[in-house]
Amino acid sequence: MSEDRTIGVILDGVPSRCAEGLPLTSLLAARAPGWRASPRAGAPRGMFCGMGLCFECMVEVDGRPARACLETAREGMKIRTATGPGAGS
Amino acid sequence: MTARLHVDVAVIGAGPGGLAAARAAAEGGARVVCLDLFAAAGGQYHMQPTQPESRFAQTPQVLSGRDAARAARSAGVEILTRTEVFWVAGTEDGGYCLSACQAGAEALSIRATTLVVASGAMERPLPFPGWTLPGVIGAGAAQRLLKTGTGALPVPGKAVLAGSGPFLMAVAQTFAKAGQPLAHFVEYRRPNPRATARLLARHLRKLAEAFGLLRDLRRSGAERHFGHIVTRALGKDRLEAVEIAPIDASGRPDPARVQRIEGVGTLAIGYGFQPVTDVTAALGADHGFDPALGGWHCIVDPATGASSRPGLYAAGEVSGIGGASPARLSGRIAGSHAAAAALGRAAPDAAIVAPLAAELAAARGFARGLAALYPPLPDLPLDLAPDEVLCRCEDVTLAEVRAAVADGARETFAVKMWTRAGMGPCQGRICGAAIAAELRRAGTRPEAAGFNRPHLPLRPTPLPVVRAALAAERGST
Numbered sequence: 401m402s403e404d405r406t407i408g409v410i411l412d413g414v415p416s417r418c419a420e421g422l423p424l425t426s427l428l429a430a431r432a433p434g435w436r437a438s439p440r441a442g443a444p445r446g447m448f449c450g451m452g453l454c455f456e457c458m459v460e461v462d463g464r465p466a467r468a469c470l471e472t473a474r475e476g477m478k479i480r481t482a483t484g485p486g487a488g489s
Numbered sequence: 490m491t492a493r494l495h496v497d498v499a500v501i502g503a504g505p506g507g508l509a510a511a512r513a514a515a516e517g518g519a520r521v522v523c524l525d526l527f528a529a530a531g532g533q534y535h536m537q538p539t540q541p542e543s544r545f546a547q548t549p550q551v552l553s554g555r556d557a558a559r560a561a562r563s564a565g566v567e568i569l570t571r572t573e574v575f576w577v578a579g580t581e582d583g584g585y586c587l588s589a590c591q592a593g594a595e596a597l598s599i600r601a602t603t604l605v606v607a608s609g610a611m612e613r614p615l616p617f618p619g620w621t622l623p624g625v626i627g628a629g630a631a632q633r634l635l636k637t638g639t640g641a642l643p644v645p646g647k648a649v650l651a652g653s654g655p656f657l658m659a660v661a662q663t664f665a666k667a668g669q670p671l672a673h674f675v676e677y678r679r680p681n682p683r684a685t686a687r688l689l690a691r692h693l694r695k696l697a698e699a700f701g702l703l704r705d706l707r708r709s710g711a712e713r714h715f716g717h718i719v720t721r722a723l724g725k726d727r728l729e730a731v732e733i734a735p736i737d738a739s740g741r742p743d744p745a746r747v748q749r750i751e752g753v754g755t756l757a758i759g760y761g762f763q764p765v766t767d768v769t770a771a772l773g774a775d776h777g778f779d780p781a782l783g784g785w786h787c788i789v790d791p792a793t794g795a796s797s798r799p800g801l802y803a804a805g806e807v808s809g810i811g812g813a814s815p816a817r818l819s820g821r822i823a824g825s826h827a828a829a830a831a832l833g834r835a836a837p838d839a840a841i842v843a844p845l846a847a848e849l850a851a852a853r854g855f856a857r858g859l860a861a862l863y864p865p866l867p868d869l870p871l872d873l874a875p876d877e878v879l880c881r882c883e884d885v886t887l888a889e890v891r892a893a894v895a896d897g898a899r900e901t902f903a904v905k906m907w908t909r910a911g912m913g914p915c916q917g918r919i920c921g922a923a924i925a926a927e928l929r930r931a932g933t934r935p936e937a938a939g940f941n942r943p944h945l946p947l948r949p950t951p952l953p954v955v956r957a958a959l960a961a962e963r964g965s966t
Contacts, residue, residue: 423539451611455914
């Protein structure tokens with residue numbers, strides 16, 4: 401508790417702070433459990449399998465597609481979700 | 490620039506089976522590389538916390554995983570994490586060529602004389618009404634959040650843990666250790682105390698573990714519902730409520746006794762495991778179907794770990810669900826045989842390997858006993874609405890799959906061609922069990938329904954990476 405181990409990330413354009421190395425699924429789900437829309441019905445989706453196989457938790461990390469369940473928070477990381485504020489811009 | 494490696498033995502997966510195989514192969518004198526998708530070696534069983542103050546930092550599973558990785562490295566194994574194998578092919582000289590993507594962006598091409606696949610298991614996802622709502626996650630996913638995250642579930646609201654099988658108790662134990670409140674524990678089966686006692690009497694070493702699980706299930710504070718099933722998840726844009734019902738004598742939920750649990754943020758659900766067979770299937774090794782082993786699995790000779798394909802070995806869950814101890818033992822066996830074969834030496838000393846094979850048979854026996862106590866459900870005894878999604882990647886509904894089956898689709902592959910179910914990023918890993926269940930309803934046995942055939946790339950991979958890895962492979966022949 402004494403030392404600040406938080407780092408800064410940009411989540412959907414908004415500067416946010418979180419613990420270093422935190423799985424992105426924890427960071428994203430704390431905002432809302434869904435952050436994608438399904439391809440045909442546009443239904444809300446979020447992490448499902450949590451181990452890299454279902455691809456439901458896809459996000460963009462520093463401009464590249466990534467599975468949130470396999471990524472951990474790093475200083476300066478830019479995370480963009482499909483349904484977050486500013487999506488599609 | 491594509492990185493290239495030349496090794497005697499390549500091991501896919503750094504879980505208990507893969508690490509044991511890699512270490513044994515290196516101790517047998519082979520040059521070994523061990524590849525894993527995750528950022529830390531250990532697999533799901535030994536998953537490593539990311540936060541230094543985690544309550545899981547000093548658990549036996551975490552420490553033994555770290556020790557296994559350290560032992561493999563000191564034996565000379567090169568462990569490459571964040572490395573996902575997206576294609577494997579045989580080479581003209583009888584070896585193997587692996588194409589991998591590192592950190593989601595870099596191509597890696599590996600030549601190996603022999604290959605050990607220890608790709609592990611995944612949860613067998615069975616659809617139920619509302620299963621696509623955000624907040625509905627796998628039981629293993631909940632465990633990963635608790636063990637590798639802050640120790641608390643990120644979504645506010647009650648947590649419900651449901652499904653069937655011994656793994657559910659392990660997840661309840663994780664809740665208890667994390668100090669994360671668990672509101673409800675919903676298990677389809679009713680435990681049979683006499684059969685459980687008989688199994689434990691034959692495997693006394695498991696006794697302490699079993700008592701620990703029971704104690705921690707109580708400690709989790711969860712209201713326990715044995716012989717119950719989640720019949721529905723409800724919510725608008727996210728999970729809000731869960732309905733559960735007791736199972737009647739016919740094995741189906743009693744609709745008159747549905748109970749609604751409000752204010753739910755997380756429903757963690759798990760109905761057992763299935764082997765991850767994409768690599769072994771892509772190489773054309775023989776696979777078999779056995780519900781007690783999680784369904785489709787790679788067939789191996791337990792004495793050597795050898796598959797039907799020369800130079801290809803399989804260890805751990807990919808050769809049939811059994812847990813961490815069969816994985817470790819089969820890994821040691823497969824790794825030592827893979828090294829001997831790669832180096833052109835005689836099979837490893839029978840005096841060393843024979844006791845391992847005996848231990849493996851006992852460990853497999855315990856796993857069989859557990860599977861008999863908690864027989865895996867081939868399907869959930871629930872009626873899905875026609876518009877319920879079976880294939881999450883492509884939004885293919887039950888009605889569309891039924892129409893394909895009525896039109897004459899008789900195998901998984903035909904359903905895929907008809908409907909696109911299984912064509913999305915997960916490549917049928919998630920919908921496979923549901924499609925098989927629908928085919929079974931129409932009279933096609935799972936053995937005949939088959940599984941989604943793997944093709945290049947096995948996992949979604951950026952095209953430049955695919956091109957670079959394959960070009961490197963052509964250049965090296």
